[in-house]
Amino acid sequence: MTDLSRLSINQETIKQWSLPELTEGCVKAGIDKVGLWRAPVQEYGVERTAQLLKDADLTVTSLCRGGFFTALDPAERARALDDNRAAIDEAAALSTDTLVLVSGGLPPGSRDLHGARERVAEALAELGPYAGERGVRLAIEPLHPMFASDRCVVSTLSQALDIAERFPAEQVGVVVDTYHIWWDDQAAAQIARAGEGGRIHSFQLADWITPLPAGVLVGRGQLGDGSIDFRAFRETVEATGFDGPIEVEIFNEDLWARDGAEVLAEVAARYVEHAC
8 A cells, every 4th residue: 555545634634724725735636535624614614615625526534523422511411412413414515424523521520431421322322313314424532541531531442332332333433543542552452343343434643742732632743753653553454344544633733834735745755654
């Protein structure tokens, strides 16, 4: 594998580009897949975005993000469900079959991780059929444990699968994101488990670099700059039969400060060097 046929560029990797710039840049680079985020898509317009990408023959591999299901207040939970239904509709309008979910952190004052994870499952019980009817799969993304308190109570693939497996695979699966699970010695076994159940709905790459910045959300590294063996992860994922897109999703202020075309070319070169 030495080409870019499976490479998808997540919009946040080149955040400095507008949607038209991202579209034009990917076409020029011979990359025909992108992952999108809701806020810039909403700003540009969902239907307008869908037409822009259709005209450029670009495939949307995922939409990020839905989720944030862990609130205790009934009104807040109802608002979250409504927002996720809107996200599912947006994904369908963009012709992507994958909505990435960030589950949500602990509610203020709570220390009940188990209860929070159960509320994630309760939300998916409502949203799964709605998504399935629209051809959209809900992909639970486990985030590194450092985000468990404020952003995502689902920290491992095992935890994500324990929730996802309560529902049909065509409704709920998982995201395999190297940045979040590279440290877990059970990752390979859980990738096999996910693959056996047909639940790998997204495969994402970003490197782990240290020291982490003060804003840890933007601490993802360019491929090859950190600790992760991407080729080993790709081989493990592909051993399950997965042959879908490989999405590079990097949040990094140094990359955002650079010329977008230069960053795109570097991402493509690093992908071939380290993941192929």
